[in-house]
Amino acid sequence: MALTQSDIDTEIDELQNAYDKELAAGAPPRSHPARDYAPYRSSLLRHPRQPLVAVDGGDPETVELSGPVFGPTDVTETDHDLTRQHAGEPLGERITVSGRLLDRAGRPVRGQLIEVWQANASGRYAHLRDQHPAPLDPNFTGVGRTLTDDKGRYTFTTVKPGAYPWRNHTNAWRPAHIHFSVFGASFTQRLVTQMYFPGDPLLVHDPIWRSVTDPAARERLVARYDHALSRPEFSLGYAWDIVLDGPSATWIEEGR
Secondary structure: OOOOHHHHHHHHHHHHHHHHHHHHOOOOOOOOOOOOOOOOHHHHHHOOOOOOOOOHHHOHHHHHHHOOOOOOOOOOOOOOEOOOOOOOOOOOOEEEEEEEEEOOOOOEOOOOEEEEEOOOOOOOOOOOOOOOOOOOOOOOOOEEEEEOOOOOEEEEEEEOOOOEEOOOOOOOEEOOEEEEEEEOOOHHHEEEEEEEOOOOOOHHHOHHHHOOOOHHHHHOOEOEEOHHHOEOOOEEEEEOOEEOOOOOOOOOOOOO
């Protein structure tokens, strides 16, 4: 029998209660989720169970030969604006997302590549594997990139993504979110996470967000509405910092 949202909610609550009891007994907080977090069903199939295997004799630089390609040019001054990549304007609520990339001591991390990708305002990705019956937007591809400035700050202009079904269980819907990718000095230093929006009623039902069982760490994934970032007659503003390590680190999908 297919699992329902109620079934998943029960599993989430049981794991959260177990974590809370561990904390009460003196266990240290866990900012990152277990890789085999059961309510997120595909993690049971995909998480590693064997020791890591060295690539091509152990030379880490060989990984970069098949690494991602970011585009035909260097980062341009308009790559951060996802609303200006096509002839027309995309549909949806325009937003400005800005924040700082910081190390564990709160110092800015300068000149780092940050990429984003997201669904459109209808909750659909411009990707062949996404066959969700929601409309594509010919004026929105849903990808952008930028470099942090001398203060570690980044800024993206985009549209607020919609929720979408993801078949983890019956009637499963992902809350609105934007994927973030942060690169270090090489492709092997890539960190991937997700930013969510305040007040989203789907958050409490989402196995991915809820897999971060520590409440403080979980809340660090939710952006803050910042009226000072809103642009008159154009967009609403959200602030979201990314902390790379330490006790206030932002959750990273690959775990620690």
